[in-house]
Amino acid sequence: FHDLSPKFALSLDAGEALVMREHPHDLWLSALEVDGEVLLAFGLAGCPGHDAPLAAVALAEGHALVIAVLDAFLESARPEQTRMRHLLAAMPIEEFLQAVGRRLIGPLRRQACSHRALELPNPVGPGLPANALGVYQQSVAGRVAVGAAVPLGRLDASMLRAVAQLAAQWGDGTLRLTPWQSVLLPNVCGEHASTVMAGLHAAGLICNREQPLANIIACTGSAGCVKGLADTKTDAFKLAVLLEHHGLNLPVHLTACSRSCAAAHIAPMTLLATRAGHYDLYFRDTQQPGFGALRARDLTIEAVGALFAADSRSSTDD
Ligand code: SF4
Known part of the structure; x- marks a missing residue:
């Protein structure tokens, strides 16, 4: 094949x-x-x-x-x-x-x-969040799996060491990597779940969907791909800080070229790189091809943050 x-x-x-x-x-x-x-x-x-x-x-x-x-x-x-x-x-x-x-x-x-x-009304089962964040009951009574997301899919050595130690201390020493760029520690006693979650948070993982990075995805970008026009991972971290500052949490996809390796679907908001640090912003629109309706051209990340903040103010005022 x-x-x-x-x-x-x-x-x-x-x-x-x-x-x-x-x-x-x-x-x-x-x-x-x-x-x-x-x-x-x-x-x-x-x-x-x-x-x-x-x-x-x-x-x-x-x-x-x-x-x-x-x-x-x-x-x-x-x-x-x-x-x-x-x-x-x-x-x-x-x-x-x-x-x-x-x-x-x-x-x-x-x-x-x-x-x-x-x-199959719910893609991940009733009551379960969409990216394996949180605590999941297992079929064995009293045992749970604890899940946390890896920020933008980059699990560095110190994070991995911390997660491994948590798995050894509170679980059965195994880790599962999920298709949602998160990790699951299985076979944790239910009473220890909050301790494990706190440890994952301290290790730098994302433990709840309120954190902007839980809803942002980015392709490898120019730091690791010759086709990339911008450093999407670095820009995504910057955008997350700006969104947090404005009290916003938005599902944004940053892609360093139109190939869209980070998402097989069309995200509600797509930032398509035009050059280093600059992006065209699209809002998903099923009536339009590609990433959707073009909202603004050639924005810096700071301008993207300001635009999202202004949009949210105007929709609140409405
Ligand atoms: S979307 Fe483009 S720049 Fe990003 S990883 Fe894929 S090919 Fe590279």
Whole structure:
């Protein structure tokens, strides 16, 4: 499968409560139980948080399904169609499913999962925040997992050492890295959860969604990517300080070029770098292509902070 684009993405979950279900993938698979039997529901060019599955296969046929989908994709896609969504824009999905079905021994079960989308109203399960911050009950009574986000996805050595010590002292010595750029310390006694959370906070991790950095994402930027026009990580830290100063907490995505590596989705607010320290600001608008409606051009981070503050004042005045 080396012919696949490096961005061709697969996701697989076992139906747990804490699962990344809102991130689009070329092929996604999600376990579900129907009449006592575990099946793998799947979809193409979408995500289980938003899309109903196309069909399901028996669990034992999951691997064969993945192979069949990838083979059918490589056989059907033209060179410029590097992602599943490109192919399905040109090829009826039923035709593609038939090509997949021909490669399988067992049937594609279309009826088994027709109600599946209704069963998944919340992408990460009822009552759970969207990026694994906080304390999660485990199935073992009295045990919890404690989660905290890594600021802009950069876990440095001193943070990692502190987190490891917390895991050794209060958990079972293991750490889980999540798809939300956060860490989870599992198997902590419930009564120690607040101690662990305080330790994570002291280590520099983000422990609640009220902190502006919990809602800001940034690509690698010019510090680590030749395509970057601006140092997005540094600018994002600056923006977080400004937002905190103004009492604001906004979902902002900083991207150092239009490739948008940090977000497969369109964020409510996008800062697209124009040159070092300068950005065009877009507000998400489903009627418009790309990042949405252009709000202002070539702003410094200070100007972005001032604009957000002015917008919030005027909406409060309204
Ligand atoms: S969005 Fe552009 S600048 Fe940022 S990491 Fe991706 S390619 Fe590099």
